[in-house]
Amino acid sequence: MNIELLNQASAFISQEADMLDHGEYPEWLALWEEKGLYIVPINPDETDFANTLNYACDDAKMRKLRVARLGSGESISTSPAPRTIRSVSRFRVLADDGKTVTVRCAQNLREFRKEIQKHYTANLTYTLVRDGDSFRIQQKVVRLLNSSDALQCIGYIP
Amino acid sequence: MTSQANSKGHTLADLVQHDRVHTSLYTDPAIFETEMDKVFANTWVWVAHTSEIPEAGSYKTGYIGRQPVVTVRDRKQQVHVLLNRCRHRAATVCEGHKGKTNSFVCPYHGWSYSLDGALRGVPSPESYGDLLDKADYPLVKLRVEEYAGMIFATFKDDIEPLVDFLGPAKKWMDLFMKQGGGFPIKVGGEHRFRFPGNWKIQLENTTDAYHFPLVHKSFLSSVDKQTEEMLDFVEGPGFVEDLGNGHSVMVMIPDLVDLEANLEAPIPERFAALAEELRADYPEDQVRRIVRAVGGSGFNLNIFPNIACSMAFFRVLRPVSVTETEIHHAVITMDGGPEAGNRARLRMHEHFQGPMGFGTPDDSEAWERVQKGSNAGTDQWILLNRGLAKEQETADGRRSDVSAETGMRAAYRQWKKLMTA
Ligand code: FES
Ligand SMILES: [Fe+2]
Numbered sequence: 001m002n003i004e005l006l007n008q009a010s011a012f013i014s015q016e017a018d019m020l021d022h023g024e025y026p027e028w029l030a031l032w033e034e035k036g037l038y039i040v041p042i043n044p045d046e047t048d049f050a051n052t053l054n055y056a057c058d059d060a061k062m063r064k065l066r067v068a069r070l071g072s073g074e075s076i077s078t079s080p081a082p083r084t085i086r087s088v089s090r091f092r093v094l095a096d097d098g099k100t101v102t103v104r105c106a107q108n109l110r111e112f113r114k115e116i117q118k119h120y121t122a123n124l125t126y127t128l129v130r131d132g133d134s135f136r137i138q139q140k141v142v143r144l145l146n147s148s149d150a151l152q153c154i155g156y157i158p
Numbered sequence: 159m160t161s162q163a164n165s166k167g168h169t170l171a172d173l174v175q176h177d178r179v180h181t182s183l184y185t186d187p188a189i190f191e192t193e194m195d196k197v198f199a200n201t202w203v204w205v206a207h208t209s210e211i212p213e214a215g216s217y218k219t220g221y222i223g224r225q226p227v228v229t230v231r232d233r234k235q236q237v238h239v240l241l242n243r244c245r246h247r248a249a250t251v252c253e254g255h256k257g258k259t260n261s262f263v264c265p266y267h268g269w270s271y272s273l274d275g276a277l278r279g280v281p282s283p284e285s286y287g288d289l290l291d292k293a294d295y296p297l298v299k300l301r302v303e304e305y306a307g308m309i310f311a312t313f314k315d316d317i318e319p320l321v322d323f324l325g326p327a328k329k330w331m332d333l334f335m336k337q338g339g340g341f342p343i344k345v346g347g348e349h350r351f352r353f354p355g356n357w358k359i360q361l362e363n364t365t366d367a368y369h370f371p372l373v374h375k376s377f378l379s380s381v382d383k384q385t386e387e388m389l390d391f392v393e394g395p396g397f398v399e400d401l402g403n404g405h406s407v408m409v410m411i412p413d414l415v416d417l418e419a420n421l422e423a424p425i426p427e428r429f430a431a432l433a434e435e436l437r438a439d440y441p442e443d444q445v446r447r448i449v450r451a452v453g454g455s456g457f458n459l460n461i462f463p464n465i466a467c468s469m470a471f472f473r474v475l476r477p478v479s480v481t482e483t484e485i486h487h488a489v490i491t492m493d494g495g496p497e498a499g500n501r502a503r504l505r506m507h508e509h510f511q512g513p514m515g516f517g518t519p520d521d522s523e524a525w526e527r528v529q530k531g532s533n534a535g536t537d538q539w540i541l542l543n544r545g546l547a548k549e550q551e552t553a554d555g556r557r558s559d560v561s562a563e564t565g566m567r568a569a570y571r572q573w574k575k576l577m578t579a
Binding site for chain 2: 076
């Protein structure tokens with residue numbers, strides 16, 4: 001097992017999680033490859049995201065719009081903004097071709113907004129492109145544990 | 159509580175007036191119980207689009223009111239809507255949302271039913287002697303009829319034919335299905351979510367143009383100028399029309415009522431790249447037809463009580479309890495149509511709809527606030543008089559401006575008729 005790579009990848013993903021929990025969206029947007037995709041599928045086994053319906057399938061433009069909406073104050077579902085705390089763990093390197101690394105981990109996310117705390121658990125799969133001693137995100141897939149169920153609205157970036 | 163008065167001295171009939179309804183319609187558990195019988199078990203209820211059960215053995219589970227049902231296509235292509243309940247001791251015979259099967263086998267003691275509901279097999283039948291005639295115990299079957307690919311079922315055997323129930327709504331359904339762009343339309347997946355509020359709050363919303371610029375401000379900020387102007391319809395020339403039997407149509411963008419008209423109009427900027435991509439495979443007239451269809455219809459058709467044909471998707475509602483409702487937003491794609499066009503539809507749907515869309519969560523928040531606010535006061539009313547001043551009789555019913563509450567008044571008139579029958 002390549003412990004150094006595992007450490008690098010988990011440090012990068014933990015940092016990303018911390019940015020999202022603390023609303024550091026410009027920094028978060030800068031983590032991405034221009035052609036990167038942020039995906040929250042409905043069916044956890046889905047692989048053809050482009051030709052199926054997802055909860056989110058954001059290219060660079062949509063990621064920027066999503067971030068703008070969260071901070072705009074124009075949306076009643078995100079003002080007040082939900083608070084989130086997520087922990088990421090159970091990191092595993094699934095593939096490494098020297099240029100890109102595929103990493104899977106578990107995410108436990110608690111959300112609190114207006115008297116209600118909710119819990120979303122997910123498998124995260126990252127395709128990371130090496131960039132010096134760090135990475136850029138080429139793809140992030142958030143497979144919610146209950147993605148195939150009727151959900152409640154999600155007013156943040158899981 | 160059909161005819162006797164509640165604690166405020168109102169009978170069910172008093173709770174719906176021509177210009178207002180009583181808040182207890184959102185909050186009273188006894189009214190909800192009555193609705194399950196008098197509305198949902200007593201009229202045509204939408205269960206599926208034909209594309210959701212494409213082949214013999216395809217099924218879709220769901221609910222009519224709170225009763226679990228299975229919609230299934232049998233080997234002769236006939237569609238059945240069956241109560242999802244074993245005739246032995248009630249276990250559901252089908253789980254999962256959609257799928258394909260050869261038969262329904264109850265998991266508890268193994269009674270098995272064919273796709274048309276007939277009881278075929280009973281394990282170890284000797285114990286029954288001659289007490290059990292299988293012909294007496296098929297899955298309970300509802301009356302089923304279909305129009306424009308929309309499958310409806312009813313518990314009420316002597317109800318009027320579906321086409322009569324739909325009445326003038328039929329021509330709007332025909333118009334809506336033109337968004338196949340020349341291909342059959344297909345449900346291409348759905349967003350399902352719940353909100354803590356009464357089902358009628360959502361029923362009203364599909365015919366509520368008034369909220370759009372305010373609640374969907376953040377969505378409008380995320381689209382191009384041309385789209386934003388197109389969606390600026392509240393003071394525009396559109397209208398709402400009561401179509402009878404609780405149905406209504408809200409035309410927001412009159413230019414997009416007939417997707418096969420006006421094909422020579424310039425292609426909107428946001429579809430220029432898609433049109434260019436389609437030109438590789440399709441002649442210009444077909445490109446224009448597909449692109450126009452991809453944009454969706456300019457109206458919402460509300461069909462009482464649980465389905466709407468809403469711009470570019472089907473909106474399905476399911477009452478869960480007096481204060482909880484499940485919504486499905488099913489995306490419509492072109493069956494056999496260009497992948498690029500379908501991808502555009504999928505991305506548009508994701509942009510507005512669903513729990514992570516830029517539109518739905520704000521609707522959901524507003525509905526939740528309606529439910530919360532409804533707990534205030536002891537004898538308060540919900541106002542539904544917007545647009546009443548200018549309402550006019552038409553051949554199909556009555557019509558007022560696009561942000562009129564005419565469609566809600568139509569729905570509540572039908573609600574009252576069913577609840578007090
Ligand atoms: S309950 Fe279905 S076989 Fe017994
Ligand atoms: Fe809305």
